[in-house]
Each structure stands twice: as C-alpha cells, then as structure tokens.
Amino acid sequence: MPQTVRPKEDTPALVRPGALRTSIKVEPLTCTIGAELSGVNLGDAARDGDLFAEIKALLLEYKVLFLRDQDITRAEHIAFAGRFGPLEDHPVVGSDPDHPGLVRIYKDLDSKPEHYENALHCDATWRACPPMGAVLRCVETPEVGGDTIWVNMAEAYRRLPEHIKTQIAGLRARHSIEATFGAVMPTEQRHELKARFPDPEHPVVRAHPETGEQILFVNAFTTHFVNYHTPENVRFGQDYAPGAGSLLNYLISQAAVPEYQVRWRWQKNSVAIWDNRSTQHYAVQDYWPAVRKMERAGIAGDKPF
Template sequence: MSFTLNSRFLRNVMRRGKMPDSNSQISIDPLTPHIGAEVSNFQIAEPMDQSRFGQIHAALMTHQVLFFRNQEMTLDQQKDFARQFGELHIHPGIPGPEGHPEVIAIHTDENSTRIAGEDWHTDVSCDAAPPLGSILHMHTVPKTGGDTLFASMYAAYEALSEPMQTMLGGLTARHSGEMAYRGRYAYRGVDDADLVYPNNDHPVVRTHPVTKRKSLYVNRIFTEAINGLTPTESDALLQFLYLHISKPEFQVRFRWQPGSVAFWDNRAVQHYAIWDYFPQTRSGYRVTVAGDPPY
C-alpha cells in the first residue's frame, strides 16, 4: 500500500484560501478539569505572531492537549506551525509522503489489518529525546468511531499516594523501539530488516521542562521493564501503573470531524487511538515536534 497526498483535499485548501481576521481573540475552552481544551478563532494555516504563539503555547502547557476544528492547511503550513514549537522529528520507522520526511500519513481503511497507536502510549518514547508533541490533522473520518482518548499523566501521578510517588521517583525503565516497532509496519509495506530501532532508559516519573510538574512516564507500547526490579516485580508494578493511568477521571475523549486537529504535549499525556470503525476510512497527517531527554 502506498501513501500519497490527498490531492482533492489540497486543491480545496488552495481554492478556498480564506483566512479569518488575525486580530480576533483566541478562545480556549477547557473540556475537563484535568486535560483538554478546544481552541477557536484560530487558524493554524495563518502566520502566527508572538502574542498568538504565546497564547497557544500557554494553553498547551495548561491543558496538555488542544483541539482545533475546521482547519484547512497544506503539509507545508502544518510543518510551519509545528516549527514554532521546535525542530521537526523524523519517525524512526515510518517514511513520510514524497518530499515530506517529517510527516506521517495516518491511514486506515477496509484493507487494514491493524492500526498504529491502538493502546495507551506516548509517541516514540524509545528515542533518547522523545518528541515534545504531535500535531495530527484529519481530513477523512468515519461517520462515527475513530475517537482518540488522551490521558493526563500529571493527574495520574498526582493521584498516587506519597509512598508510591517516592518509590517510583527513584526508578528508571527501559523503552524498546525493537519491542514496539519490529514488523509493525509491514502492513504499510515497510521492510524493516535493516533498521536498528532505538532503545533507551527514561525515569518512571519525569519532570516537565516547562511546567516543572511531575508525570508518569511508562506506557504499554514501548516500556519493556523497570530497571533494577525482578521480572515479576517489574511486570506487577507496570500492570498496576497501566491500570491506574487508564482511569476515566484522567481522560478526555476527542471526536474527530473532517479538518479537526489535535495537538498534544507528548511529555504530559498518553493517547489511545480507537479502531472501532472498520471497514470505514480514517485518514490524516501527523507532524511531530522533537523534544529533549526526559529527566
């Protein structure tokens, strides 16, 4: 299967080309007390001044994942927006569309046998410096289904008892690209026989470099084991943490529409892509912002 740009979608973007008034006030409407906010009066395709960048950045720091509706943009415009937040990340296992190595085509249809991200995870946590965040723009969505769940790892950490927080605070865990990716994208035509996937240790509790808040940083897709524990101890502790982080109290659930965008802070949230819409099509593009080594 090959992935090419959705040319009809891009032609529509070029033809309409109408942008809202850049002076209109950005609205930030929280969706839950712990996580998620909907942003309106803001077009990602539009050049952003310092004031508007400051408002979006501050909202992301507070709410951890931002949702935007009715966004029209080219891949270049999506990348330009992402670059305001940092260098762009290139995925270790998924080649981008022609001319856009920093873009991941997200696509599921009647021929799909699996999808990426169908379990709780942070993106590419096997990297030494995992991504800061991801910006996903959907252009084709099923009539119903295909929602994405996001969970605040701040809220999950803060809900733990102090003795548990203290114990976890001294631990690191192994994050394995090999475990997560080997053979995973064969269904997309990716032959990874010659690829070496990254494996790295990260703290089980990380400190956000901007907000300084602490969050849980182990996830089902990438975390292989907690270092220094016996395999039985590590498995038991990880299973407890995975159960804990999946509590609905820490979550927001986003229902996509054509043109919706989600921008999540990969340092503070985990997400879960729900595949309940087979054989319908769900399709979009993700641009990922590079991050720093967790501490």
C-alpha cells in the same frame, strides 16, 4: 473563519502584549485535560509569533488543544508545528516526500491490520529523546467511530498513593521499538531496527522541562525496570519477578482512569495539538471497514530527566 484582532496603534502600554491581538475562545473539555479553541486559524499562527505564543501557553496549561475547521495546507501545517521546534520523521511509517516531518496515517481497506495505536502510549519513548509533541489534522474520518483519547499523566502521578510515589522515586525503565513496531518484522529486520534504536532507559517519573510538573512516564512501549533489583526491593525471587512486573503494570494502568482523560470526536479539518511529555493517547480502532486518514507533524524533544 474569524480573523485575529489587531491592536490599535494608540493601545496603552499597560495592556498585556497580545491581549488585544486575538479572538481565541477557550472552552475546557474536562476538569483535568483538554480545551477546544475557536476564533483562530493555525495558518495565521504559523506566520504570527505572538499568536503562536498564546497557543503554546494554552498548550502548557491544558496539555492537549483541539480546533475545528482548520482548512490549512500541508505547508502551513508543518510551518505551524515547526514553530515548536524541529520536526522528525518516523522510522517505520515514513513521511510525506514533499513535506518532511509530515506523517500520513491513512487507514483504509488496503491497510494491513495494525494495533500499535489502540494502546495507551506516549509517542516514540523508544527514542533517547522522545518527541516534544505533535500536531495532528484529520483529512477524512468515519461518520461514526475513530475517536482519540488523551490522558493527563501529571494528574496520574499526582494522585498516586504516597507509598507508591516513594517506591518509584529514582526508578528507571527501558522502552522498546523492537518489542512493538518490530514485533511483526522478520527476525533480521527486527534486529536491524533495534540496532538503529537501542532501547533507551528513562526515569519512571520525569520532570516537565517547562512547567516543572512531575509526570508518570511509563506506557505501552515500556518493557521493564532497570534498577529495581536492590536489597530494599527484593528479598526473594518473587519480589522481582513477578513483583516488579506487577508494579509496572499497575503504573501503566493509571492511564486507563477516566478521570484523567478527554475523548475527541474527529471531523474533517479538525486538529489536535498535544504535549507528548505529559500525556498519553489512544486511537480507537472501532471503525473498520470505514476509512480514516490523518496527517501528523511530530516535533523533536529532549532527553527526559
């Protein structure tokens, strides 16, 4: 694997810091989202602050980054992800006992049928502070199938009709773990899960805390608007139900527009790094009975505004 290039000691001061430090090659994958990086090892980036800073800047630009041939250890995986911020466990899936924050997403013949991934979603918006992002590494993948799709939700907002932007300005919505992960649980266990994670409300359009972009922030975890039923929006009952539901479904459907998407075909030791604040993703489950094993480090985020 190519090594990072170190600057000479006599490098002129006018050279941008880090400009000679890395051999990262950047290949955009679509016109709106995603880039593949080569010439960099994430184990090195876990130990090199300047190299990490370059990767983070690229992430803010492209929203999801892809790398091949990342034969890194689990310790390096969580060390790299931890540079973005504290890691968090998943309350249902759990994490590796020796590497807190590293979730094993293993799908094999012994796995129960699960369909929460094959929906366009933004990770854990059922948290009051959804994750900032994640670093996902492929351990084992089918020869064919098992791709993942990511979507640029800033572009989805930007290209909404102006009258829709006006209509949704200031709207807020609920997001639920009970109605998704909890749906298959016995009633008592489902209620206990909701007690631990009460449905938060988030803005329908959030601002990215680092780029300032406006982002359409509804997805498969979103259940309903909380402040739609006003005289401006509702004349008769039909304006609220099904009117509000139809609007929410329309907004959620924007993630299915191919022009906002990138699709990634996995190989062993491939890695995806994504900004969960501005994207959604969809894990295509077309590969059974083949095996697919992934390991993900989720990064804690902030409260949407």
